[in-house]
Amino acid sequence: MLRATAPVTFMSKIKIQVLGSGCPTCQSLYDKVSEISQEIDQNLKVDYITDVQKIIELGLMSSPVLVINDKVISAGRLPDDEEIKNNILENLK
Numbered sequence: 001m002l003r004a005t006a007p008v009t010f011m012s013k014i015k016i017q018v019l020g021s022g023c024p025t026c027q028s029l030y031d032k033v034s035e036i037s038q039e040i041d042q043n044l045k046v047d048y049i050t051d052v053q054k055i056i057e058l059g060l061m062s063s064p065v066l067v068i069n070d071k072v073i074s075a076g077r078l079p080d081d082e083e084i085k086n087n088i089l090e091n092l093k
Helices: 024-040 052-057 081-092
Strands: 016-019 046-049 065-068 071-075
Touching (some): 016 024, 024 046, 024 081
Parallel strands (some): 016 046
Antiparallel strands (some): 016 065, 065 071
């Protein structure tokens, strides 16, 4: 007899942030990261930080910035979907 199983949820703590000035490119990265995060696990949360001072504190001068678990993944560009997904999954382990 086959039993239905619930969707997989990751119990790992993960901190996902998109930092940007609020420009269309920054918003686009936030939207992409949010969508991919939800496909992986509906409990994942993505923070969108528009405080430019936070970007400067990271020692960066360009946006958007993708940060996972306090590690800069990308800055000044839009990573492709596969790169975003792989980085999220890698940090869930």
